[in-house]
Amino acid sequence: MLELIVISTLNGVLFGMLLFLMASGLTVIFSMLGVLNFAHASFYMLGAFFGYQISRWVGFWPALLIAPILAGAIGAAVERYGLRRVHRNGHVAELLFTFGLAFAIEEIVQIIWGKSPLDFRVPDILDFPAFTVFSTNYPAYKMFMLLVSVAIFVGLLLVLKRTRIGLIVQAALTHPHMVGHLGHNVGRVFMLVFGVGTALAAVAGVIAGPALVTQSNMAGLLGPILFVVVVVGGLGSLPGAFIASLLIGLLQTFAVSMNGSLSEIFGPLSPAWASTWVSDIWNVTVAQIAPIMPYLLLVLILIFRPMGLLGTRET
Amino acid sequence: MSDIVSRVAPPPPSTGDKAKFYGLWIAAAVLLIVLPKIFTSQASFTTFSLIGISIIFALSYNILLGQTGMLSFGHAVYYGLGGFLAIHAINIIGAHKWAIPLPVVPLIGGITGLVFAMLLGWVSTQRSGTAFAMISLGVAELVASSALILRTFFGGEGGVSANRTKLFRLFDWSFGPQIQIYYLVAAWTLICMIAMYALTRTPWGRMCNAVRDNPERVQFVGYDPHVVRYIAFCFAGFFAGIAGALAAINFEIANSAYLGAVQSGTVLFSTYIGGVGFFIGPVVGAIFVTLLSLGLSDLTSVWQLYFGLFFILVVAFAPGGITGLLMMHRPLIRGGTLGKVIPSYLVAIVPTLALLIGLMLGIECIVHHTMNATEDPNIKAFGIPFNAASPLTWGIAAILIVGGGFVARMTWKRVAVAWDDALTAARAKEMA
Numbered sequence: 001m002l003e004l005i006v007i008s009t010l011n012g013v014l015f016g017m018l019l020f021l022m023a024s025g026l027t028v029i030f031s032m033l034g035v036l037n038f039a040h041a042s043f044y045m046l047g048a049f050f051g052y053q054i055s056r057w058v059g060f061w062p063a064l065l066i067a068p069i070l071a072g073a074i075g076a077a078v079e080r081y082g083l084r085r086v087h088r089n090g091h092v093a094e095l096l097f098t099f100g101l102a103f104a105i106e107e108i109v110q111i112i113w114g115k116s117p118l119d120f121r122v123p124d125i126l127d128f129p130a131f132t133v134f135s136t137n138y139p140a141y142k143m144f145m146l147l148v149s150v151a152i153f154v155g156l157l158l159v160l161k162r163t164r165i166g167l168i169v170q171a172a173l174t175h176p177h178m179v180g181h182l183g184h185n186v187g188r189v190f191m192l193v194f195g196v197g198t199a200l201a202a203v204a205g206v207i208a209g210p211a212l213v214t215q216s217n218m219a220g221l222l223g224p225i226l227f228v229v230v231v232v233g234g235l236g237s238l239p240g241a242f243i244a245s246l247l248i249g250l251l252q253t254f255a256v257s258m259n260g261s262l263s264e265i266f267g268p269l270s271p272a273w274a275s276t277w278v279s280d281i282w283n284v285t286v287a288q289i290a291p292i293m294p295y296l297l298l299v300l301i302l303i304f305r306p307m308g309l310l311g312t313r314e315t
Numbered sequence: 316m317s318d319i320v321s322r323v324a325p326p327p328p329s330t331g332d333k334a335k336f337y338g339l340w341i342a343a344a345v346l347l348i349v350l351p352k353i354f355t356s357q358a359s360f361t362t363f364s365l366i367g368i369s370i371i372f373a374l375s376y377n378i379l380l381g382q383t384g385m386l387s388f389g390h391a392v393y394y395g396l397g398g399f400l401a402i403h404a405i406n407i408i409g410a411h412k413w414a415i416p417l418p419v420v421p422l423i424g425g426i427t428g429l430v431f432a433m434l435l436g437w438v439s440t441q442r443s444g445t446a447f448a449m450i451s452l453g454v455a456e457l458v459a460s461s462a463l464i465l466r467t468f469f470g471g472e473g474g475v476s477a478n479r480t481k482l483f484r485l486f487d488w489s490f491g492p493q494i495q496i497y498y499l500v501a502a503w504t505l506i507c508m509i510a511m512y513a514l515t516r517t518p519w520g521r522m523c524n525a526v527r528d529n530p531e532r533v534q535f536v537g538y539d540p541h542v543v544r545y546i547a548f549c550f551a552g553f554f555a556g557i558a559g560a561l562a563a564i565n566f567e568i569a570n571s572a573y574l575g576a577v578q579s580g581t582v583l584f585s586t587y588i589g590g591v592g593f594f595i596g597p598v599v600g601a602i603f604v605t606l607l608s609l610g611l612s613d614l615t616s617v618w619q620l621y622f623g624l625f626f627i628l629v630v631a632f633a634p635g636g637i638t639g640l641l642m643m644h645r646p647l648i649r650g651g652t653l654g655k656v657i658p659s660y661l662v663a664i665v666p667t668l669a670l671l672i673g674l675m676l677g678i679e680c681i682v683h684h685t686m687n688a689t690e691d692p693n694i695k696a697f698g699i700p701f702n703a704a705s706p707l708t709w710g711i712a713a714i715l716i717v718g719g720g721f722v723a724r725m726t727w728k729r730v731a732v733a734w735d736d737a738l739t740a741a742r743a744k745e746m747a
Binding site: 099228296 | 441461580587619620685
């Protein structure tokens with residue numbers, strides 16, 4: 001039991017930090033541009049595929065640097081030549097633009113790399129068990145993932161709190177118009193933020209690629225969870241996104257490792273109606289409902305705290 | 316008193332306007348009846364049925380997006396649940412031999428959609444805008460994932476099937492042949508279209524538009540935007556349920572794909588491409604997208620990519636959709652200055668076509684290169700054979716894209732100038 005708790009906590013924190021790598025970019029972009037980037041998870045996917053391709057050519061370590069830069073450049077170009085144009089048609093058009101983009105990116109990835117999972121391997125240097133907790137070997141690569149995401153988290157925090165750019169970004173989180181009035185080149189800041197945000201998502205993609213499955217549906221699988229994180233944390237709140245990321249990471253990891261079901265708990269009662277059409281609910285295990293946990297959390301949050309955990313803005 | 320009324324209220328429509336209005340609906344009904352007499356193949360009946368279902372679904376979606384300004388990413392939930400309940404209803408009615416004929420079954424789907432919209436809508440519609448969009452996405456994922464867990468009801472991956480011909484028969488219609496299904500769909504399409512159009516003319520329909528444009532002002536007037544949105548959500552769920560039930564009857568099966576993100580995305584595409592600003596927009600979009608998805612898949616293997624790119628183009632360049640583009644010309648036609656823009660259109664269309672052909676050629680070549688590079692390079696896309704491996708083709712594609720793009724930019728600037736001239740002239744004429 002203790003083993004399960006330790007391993008699940010580690011995995012959960014890891015998944016949560018990965019989520020936060022993406023959610024942080026998404027939140028900052030949303031706060032500044034007012035548009036929720038539907039294609040954010042697609043940049044995560046692009047990161048993984050670029051990482052795979054570049055690591056085959058020049059190795060994993062250069063890929064870890066080049067792939068996010070490439071994805072970030074594409075992101076910046078999307079902002080400069082796409083979103084800025086659509087901006088005058090309103091927020092719905094912007095959201096739909098990114099929606100169409102997500103669709104197109106998935107198609108393009110399928111054309112180039114196909115639909116089946118890629119053989120994106122953990123680099124040899126990290127392919128060993130880091131430590132053993134009660135008979136379970138914990139892979140070093142996962143520790144590396146955790147390290148990278150924590151390092152980026154700390155770096156992001158320092159940039160936001162200690163530099164001028166961070167100051168502008170922070171100001172724009174709450175008062176985007178005022179920042180423009182103060183004479184900052186809002187256009188360039190937007191482009192930069194979009195580029196960095198998508199690059200962060202791509203970093204998550206590169207480091208998650210070898211550990212999870214690199215496949216053309218990975219954006220579609222992760223995207224909705226990412227939006228749940230942002231809504232649960234409160235739209236536009238970075239600390240909220242952090243808490244929600246960890247919460248959902250832990251929730252999902254713990255749920256996957258549990259086997260309990262209603263029939264196990266109340267098994268001895270075994271009422272007659274348990275074998276009728278409710279048998280699905282009666283017999284389903286916690287592990288099986290793990291995929292819907294984030295969405296259940298979303299609905300609960302919406303009922304009890306509609307603006308999200310730490311959200312202040314109405315929309 | 317009557318003086319004020321006559322000044323504020325719009326004048327009652329003239330007999331001519333009324334005749335035009337009712338004439339349009341009667342024409343639509345006649346068209347629906349006559350269509351299968353013109354196109355007599357089985358395949359066209361199926362296509363028409365799919366279009367009819369898609370029209371109802373897209374119009375129901377437009378109650379949310381176009382009328383009330385709510386962007387939903389999960390409208391297929393109500394469509395799918397309507398479909399599932401309809402299938403179960405057909406099975407239960409058939410097993411018990413109840414005297415309920417098939418044409419009533421879509422109503423069961425509609426009520427299902429309504430009930431679930433009432434349940435899920437209250438929390439979803441608390442906020443509009445981006446938050447609503449994300450919530451609709453989350454709820455859709457919740458329902459779609461649950462559908463795979465609750466296997467008894469949703470039938471797992473395989474879905475649930477039924478036999479539509481085993482029901483109580485009215486006028487000896489068995490609903491076996493596709494033509495009978497077509498008439499069933501056509502009748503429901505007409506009823507739903509009339510009902511949804513009538514809804515937009517009610518005071519509540521007008522409040523929806525007000526909520527879309529300025530929810531704060533609506534609150535000042537004394538309405539609760541949340542309640543207005545909630546009612547809109549319920550109506551949208553109701554009509555989506557009808558569409559889903561019709562789809563289930565058409566295919567005689569309901570599976571989890573009905574509830575999924577692809578279905579939600581398709582209805583969003585149809586509605587937006589058709590145009591959300593006008594009632595007729597989603598109808599045009601539904602016809603267009605259904606025909607496109609049926610036709611394009613025969614022409615090229617990557618039709619979904621074209622579809623996505625086309626959607627991006629519409630969002631970026633024609634936010635009003637197809638109907639929006641057409642309706643833009645109405646003031647020019649009224650002012651009689653349409654002739655001024657047509658020459659510049661004709662000039663612009665040549666480089667634009669060159670650009671598009673270049674892009675298609677490029678995409679097809681790249682697709683061939685990456686997906687089946689070892690196969691015969693002489694491929695056929697859009698019915699035109701060409702060699703995808705020769706440098707000549709790549710060169711032509713590059714020239715068409717760069718050259719066409721450059722010239723197209725210039726010509727479209729001219730179109731904009733000509734357009735402004737024509738509009739000014741039309742306005743001046745109207746004033747005079």
